[in-house]
Amino acid sequence: MYKIIITFALLVFSSIATAQSDYNLPLGVTDISQKVYNLHMTIFYVCIAIGLVVFGLMFFAMIKHRKSKGVKAAQFHESTLIEIIWTVIPFFILIALAVPATQTLIEMEDNSNADITIKITGSQWKWHYEYFDHDFGFYSLLSTSPEQIANTKEKGVNYLLEVDKPLVLPINKKVRFLVTADDVIHSWWVPAFAVKQDANPGFINEAWTRINEPGVYRGQCAELCGKDHGFMPIVVEVLPEKEYQQWLDSQLSSVLLAKEKEQQDLNSGMTMEEAMTLGEQVYLSLCAACHMPSGEGIPGAFPALKNSKIALGDVKKHIDIVVNGVEKSAMQAYGQQLSLKKLAAVITYERNAWGNNTGDLVQANDVQQPANK
Amino acid sequence: MSTLVKNNNKKADIDDFDHAHDEKPRGIMRWLLTTNHKDIGTLYLGFSLLMFFVGGAMAMVIRAELFQPGMQIVDPNFFNQMTTVHGLIMVFGAVMPAFVGLANWMVPLMIGAPDMALPRLNNWSFWILPAAFSVLIASLFMPGGGPNFGWTFYAPLSTTYAPDSTALFVFAVHIMGISSILGAINIIVTIMNLRAPGMSYMKMPMFVWTWFITAFLLIVAIPVLAAAVTMILTDKYFATSFFSAAGGGDPVLFQHIFWFFGHPEVYIMILPSFGIISTIIPAFSRKKLFGYSSMVYATASIALLSFVVWAHHMFTTGMPLAAELFFMYSTILIAVPTGVKVFNWVATMWRGAISFEVPMLFAIAFIILFTIGGFSGLMLGITPLDFQYHDTYFVVAHFHYVLVTGAIFSIMAGAYFWLPKWTGYMYDERLAKLHFWLSLISVNILFFPMHFLGLAGMPRRIPDYALQFADFNQLVSLGGFAFGISQLLFVVVVVKCVRGGAKAQEKPWDGAEGFEWELPSPVPYHTFSTPPKVK
Amino acid sequence: MSEKPINYYVPSQSIWPTLGALGLLFTVIGAGMSVQQLGSNSSSGGWILTLGFIVILVMMFGWFNDVIDESQANLYSEQMDRSFRQSMTWFIISEVMFFAAFFGALFYVRNIAIPWLGGASNNAMTNLVLWPNFEAIWPLTTTPDGVKTQAMPWHGLPLINTIILLTSSVTLHFSHIALEKKNRGQLTIFLAITLVLGISFIMFQGQEYVEAYQHMGLTLSAGVYGNTFFLLTGFHGLHVTIGSIMLAVMLFRVIKGHFTPENHFAFQATSWYWHFVDVVWLGLFFFVYII
Numbered sequence A: 001m002y003k004i005i006i007t008f009a010l011l012v013f014s015s016i017a018t019a020q021s022d023y024n025l026p027l028g029v030t031d032i033s034q035k036v037y038n039l040h041m042t043i044f045y046v047c048i049a050i051g052l053v054v055f056g057l058m059f060f061a062m063i064k065h066r067k068s069k070g071v072k073a074a075q076f077h078e079s080t081l082i083e084i085i086w087t088v089i090p091f092f093i094l095i096a097l098a099v100p101a102t103q104t105l106i107e108m109e110d111n112s113n114a115d116i117t118i119k120i121t122g123s124q125w126k127w128h129y130e131y132f133d134h135d136f137g138f139y140s141l142l143s144t145s146p147e148q149i150a151n152t153k154e155k156g157v158n159y160l161l162e163v164d165k166p167l168v169l170p171i172n173k174k175v176r177f178l179v180t181a182d183d184v185i186h187s188w189w190v191p192a193f194a195v196k197q198d199a200n201p202g203f204i205n206e207a208w209t210r211i212n213e214p215g216v217y218r219g220q221c222a223e224l225c226g227k228d229h230g231f232m233p234i235v236v237e238v239l240p241e242k243e244y245q246q247w248l249d250s251q252l253s254s255v256l257l258a259k260e261k262e263q264q265d266l267n268s269g270m271t272m273e274e275a276m277t278l279g280e281q282v283y284l285s286l287c288a289a290c291h292m293p294s295g296e297g298i299p300g301a302f303p304a305l306k307n308s309k310i311a312l313g314d315v316k317k318h319i320d321i322v323v324n325g326v327e328k329s330a331m332q333a334y335g336q337q338l339s340l341k342k343l344a345a346v347i348t349y350e351r352n353a354w355g356n357n358t359g360d361l362v363q364a365n366d367v368q369q370p371a372n373k
Numbered sequence B: 001m002s003t004l005v006k007n008n009n010k011k012a013d014i015d016d017f018d019h020a021h022d023e024k025p026r027g028i029m030r031w032l033l034t035t036n037h038k039d040i041g042t043l044y045l046g047f048s049l050l051m052f053f054v055g056g057a058m059a060m061v062i063r064a065e066l067f068q069p070g071m072q073i074v075d076p077n078f079f080n081q082m083t084t085v086h087g088l089i090m091v092f093g094a095v096m097p098a099f100v101g102l103a104n105w106m107v108p109l110m111i112g113a114p115d116m117a118l119p120r121l122n123n124w125s126f127w128i129l130p131a132a133f134s135v136l137i138a139s140l141f142m143p144g145g146g147p148n149f150g151w152t153f154y155a156p157l158s159t160t161y162a163p164d165s166t167a168l169f170v171f172a173v174h175i176m177g178i179s180s181i182l183g184a185i186n187i188i189v190t191i192m193n194l195r196a197p198g199m200s201y202m203k204m205p206m207f208v209w210t211w212f213i214t215a216f217l218l219i220v221a222i223p224v225l226a227a228a229v230t231m232i233l234t235d236k237y238f239a240t241s242f243f244s245a246a247g248g249g250d251p252v253l254f255q256h257i258f259w260f261f262g263h264p265e266v267y268i269m270i271l272p273s274f275g276i277i278s279t280i281i282p283a284f285s286r287k288k289l290f291g292y293s294s295m296v297y298a299t300a301s302i303a304l305l306s307f308v309v310w311a312h313h314m315f316t317t318g319m320p321l322a323a324e325l326f327f328m329y330s331t332i333l334i335a336v337p338t339g340v341k342v343f344n345w346v347a348t349m350w351r352g353a354i355s356f357e358v359p360m361l362f363a364i365a366f367i368i369l370f371t372i373g374g375f376s377g378l379m380l381g382i383t384p385l386d387f388q389y390h391d392t393y394f395v396v397a398h399f400h401y402v403l404v405t406g407a408i409f410s411i412m413a414g415a416y417f418w419l420p421k422w423t424g425y426m427y428d429e430r431l432a433k434l435h436f437w438l439s440l441i442s443v444n445i446l447f448f449p450m451h452f453l454g455l456a457g458m459p460r461r462i463p464d465y466a467l468q469f470a471d472f473n474q475l476v477s478l479g480g481f482a483f484g485i486s487q488l489l490f491v492v493v494v495v496k497c498v499r500g501g502a503k504a505q506e507k508p509w510d511g512a513e514g515f516e517w518e519l520p521s522p523v524p525y526h527t528f529s530t531p532p533k534v535k
Numbered sequence C: 001m002s003e004k005p006i007n008y009y010v011p012s013q014s015i016w017p018t019l020g021a022l023g024l025l026f027t028v029i030g031a032g033m034s035v036q037q038l039g040s041n042s043s044s045g046g047w048i049l050t051l052g053f054i055v056i057l058v059m060m061f062g063w064f065n066d067v068i069d070e071s072q073a074n075l076y077s078e079q080m081d082r083s084f085r086q087s088m089t090w091f092i093i094s095e096v097m098f099f100a101a102f103f104g105a106l107f108y109v110r111n112i113a114i115p116w117l118g119g120a121s122n123n124a125m126t127n128l129v130l131w132p133n134f135e136a137i138w139p140l141t142t143t144p145d146g147v148k149t150q151a152m153p154w155h156g157l158p159l160i161n162t163i164i165l166l167t168s169s170v171t172l173h174f175s176h177i178a179l180e181k182k183n184r185g186q187l188t189i190f191l192a193i194t195l196v197l198g199i200s201f202i203m204f205q206g207q208e209y210v211e212a213y214q215h216m217g218l219t220l221s222a223g224v225y226g227n228t229f230f231l232l233t234g235f236h237g238l239h240v241t242i243g244s245i246m247l248a249v250m251l252f253r254v255i256k257g258h259f260t261p262e263n264h265f266a267f268q269a270t271s272w273y274w275h276f277v278d279v280v281w282l283g284l285f286f287f288v289y290i291i
């Protein structure tokens, strides 16, 4: 019975593992990831081999040396020689494994001579990418709809592995990542690159990759970071060099456009209706994770905004909290993350939704002062 | 085996000079006030079984939520609490107390001592546990919920960003620690000081040896955990910044402190298993344990090495290269002494006269499945590979193989092995066999596919997952439910055995050795008031 | 192993352990609630905590009373005495590890975290990007986020305290010798001096804290220098306090005429504990104050 189970398990394991499959480590698209894959397979086979020998002997004993077959137990219970042998052999196997592992590791930790530097900042629960050499960056958030998560809509192919704005990288360039976090520890992981680096608040960790093939690669946050740890995916779109350059240029110019737009928003006000619609949109995508779509928060963890003193009280205070956050708490400073118009809208929304009928309409202009302080 | 003849109630080395004591006290007070190592052992074992079910029920919530993609029955915050408290309860409430229970029952019997060295302290160690766990479990029902930061409670998720109830978590861990330390001191002193005359250290039964070493690990490791939670407390409530860069601290410092405790902790949960297996394998192979002294040295080297490998849990935290290399080498080195143990067990079986009663079945399953868990541990120990495996279900698979099919299976093995001695009755062999086979099959359906999930990229501690993980998760959940239900059988067997059954002989297993088998079954309330003679 | 006496005393049922567990339960709930209620004006936690302490005190009193009675009734063999001594040794070792963890934290922040924040090792970018104005020095008088504090000098109170504590170890040793020589007068006097020295240590330490908080800006929220300083000296101070209580109990028992040259485990344990606390202080004085 044992034998059947184990052979079966081993068979399944090895047949699945030999082929590149969905159930094994991905081979990946970088030289490093392929080295890691090969190392993984080597060690896997070494373990299988040792397992076969050890369990094989054990099953042999279980079959041949059974009391029910009338065998009498032997008396030996020591043998220095054999004990030395089976101490030394594993030791050498380990050395044989450690050598390639060390080489690969040294290579992985060599962050020098990068062509492009990207600063990656994790925060609850989104990633911020900054193109270090260009002073340009953006947030990347889960784009799977709440309905799909709540099972009321059919799930798409990339369920939970899709974002509104992926990180875009070129092939064949050494890309250096500077990984850090704003609040708790996150971990930036893309299996196809064999890069997993913890994002520690207050420290910068470095990692690098050089991607061989264009494509879209997906990963997930790999360190428990609170409630929505399962909902902060990573998507990297890798483009041929030329296309990458085009993309970058278009992004840089749209940054300029956005700045202009901001100026316009300052002068032209929103109607209540506009503000509420935009506000709701922003609220649901950014704030609802903690304060809940109903505005009721999670008592003991995240305060309710419905009927809250802040949302019903002084507008200035409300603006201040949203723009500058609350130090030493999960409430981030949204001043850097949202445009003035969106800030105004979401504050308006919070002051008028869920029965918070203050009637206040906040305009981009009102938000401007604290945002720039 | 089990030739179930009538008990030939011959008096062995027990004596009866203290008649006033041999009457067992009755009622609830017996258990509350007891100083008897057997009673306390029973209390520990009962508590641990209860906690296994509580922690198991939480695992069932986890598995039910993960049965399908999409959020099903709990919200993410509660899911995190389930994961966290499941881990905490299983580690501190199920496995450790079970081992302490076995030590309480068996160590004095095996070394021929009248009781533990400090019987009152022993009772205190036990009764702290229900207090600690009621606080921990109660915190789940507080506003904001209970601990939701993983059983490893990494800062600053467990400080600045933690729920209000964290203070209760911290103090509960403190008193659990007190309980463990006092228990460990008691066991060490009992072993050092109460052995029967003539029992030198190198004549002690393996189970006693492994517990002796485990107790050292406890004494050295647990205070470090106490310090870690203390710093969490001050960081959260008293504005210190041990784990915050803004004040000159470092979140990774927490991980160093935690794992300096945490890694020895995982060996605390496996060394006594090694002892149990080293007791059972020779008994049913009817052959002496192969390589007794190398077993002792191997256990000691595992214990020593366990203090210099902690950062293998932290390869992705951005340590300098030299540190990563050091911890990789020291980690994989542990395979050598552990291998010695596995090989010695196989050599013990080699040319023995093996029979397959339930304790032996569990022991054999232990050897195979623990080794599989050890292999995946070895893979995790290779730093460049850990970059891929870390914080995925591959890790979850690894540690459930060493913990469930390792620690838990060995506890089951031990329980079946000694039940006749404790209760005086044989357990129901048919039901027990059923329990074994169902457990064996379902546990592999439960944990084996987790390797694939991890390799394919499923992170751990997530309440919902991408569609490509759906099939395996469903299988895993089904295995989980089956394994959970199978454990109800264990309870049935134990209850039946306590209530009655075929009378157990003094020595129901013909290959077993040791003082405990020279005592009648069930063991009298007081034993070895006069120490037995070592042959 | 030496010859084993026939009878190892196994106490009969006892209420104290269970009561102790109950006391701990109240303490934990009370302490947890008090901490959560910090800054608010509810005080229910404090009351439960007090109740917990009272229960534990009653437990200790009752338990030790039983033990002392049993000991005085000569129920304890030499072997039991050995058990007690070994237990105390292991307990102290666990305490050593508790302090070791805090010392470890101190070494880590001094030699790793702060240099890294200042750009050492593989953390050049940490300094450049996140903390450009931060300079790695120890004692950390300016934290990365700019909180300023002063370092505690080693001369002055700490030096006096070192001398006090060292002297107290010596006087305690003298009183132990006196005990073994059956010189009850010397025993009592030296023990009393030790206790007085212990209490003065605590008072000076308190004064130092007041100084730190009121005049130096050295507080719990002043960054890791203050954190390691207060937690290490604080836990040490707590241990001195416990040690002093133990000394007081011993003094009381000595006056009552307890202890013989052969049988004085409690005295021995107290003295070990005191020496241990002394050694920790030396480590503290060296690593926290001097370097």
Ligand code: HEA
Pocket (backbone or CB within 6 Å): A047, A050, A054, A090, A091, A093, A094, B152, B266, B267, B269, B270, B312, B313, B331, B332, B334, B335, B336, B338, B339, B340, B342, B370, B371, B372, B373, B374, B375, B376, B377, B378, B380, B381, B382, B386, B389, B390, B391, B395, B398, B399, B402, B403, B406, B407
């Ligand atoms: C009982 C508990 C137990 C035991 C015994 C072990 C044993 C081992 N563990 Fe495991 N481990 C855990 C419990 C345990 N572990 C837990 C709970 C976690 C997760 C914690 C968390 O994050 O929540 C963990 C996580 C964990 C990690 C971190 C993974 C990550 O988070 O990225 C690593 C990495 O190195 C590791 C390694 C090992 C190794 C090398 C062993 C070795 O001791 C194994 C040695 C055994 C063998 C190798 C098999 C037998 C040997 C032979 C047959 C000889 C010949 C073999 C060779 C030469 C290969 N473990």
Ligand code: HEA
Pocket (backbone or CB within 6 Å): B052, B053, B054, B055, B056, B057, B059, B060, B062, B063, B083, B084, B086, B087, B088, B090, B091, B094, B095, B149, B150, B151, B152, B396, B400, B403, B404, B407, B408, B446, B460, B461, B462, B480, B481, B482, B483, B484, B485, B487, B488
């Ligand atoms: C010794 C320790 C131990 C034991 C025995 C177990 C036992 C089990 N564990 Fe767990 N586990 C851990 C230690 C342990 N675990 C740790 C340390 C973690 C990490 C926590 C963290 O990430 O912080 C973890 C995490 C963990 C996860 C990952 C959670 C996540 O990352 O989000 C999962 C998921 O499947 C899991 C499942 C199980 C299951 C199904 C069992 C089963 O073996 C349980 C079987 C027992 C029962 C089911 C109880 C008995 C039966 C009943 C109660 C009757 C009712 C039955 C039904 C309704 C079916 N465990």
Ligand code: CUA
Pocket (backbone or CB within 6 Å): A122, A125, A185, A186, A187, A221, A222, A223, A224, A225, A226, A228, A229, A230, A232
């Ligand atoms: Cu971010 Cu997990």
Ligand SMILES: [Cu+2]
Pocket (backbone or CB within 6 Å): B262, B263, B266, B309, B310, B312, B313
């Ligand atoms: Cu480990």
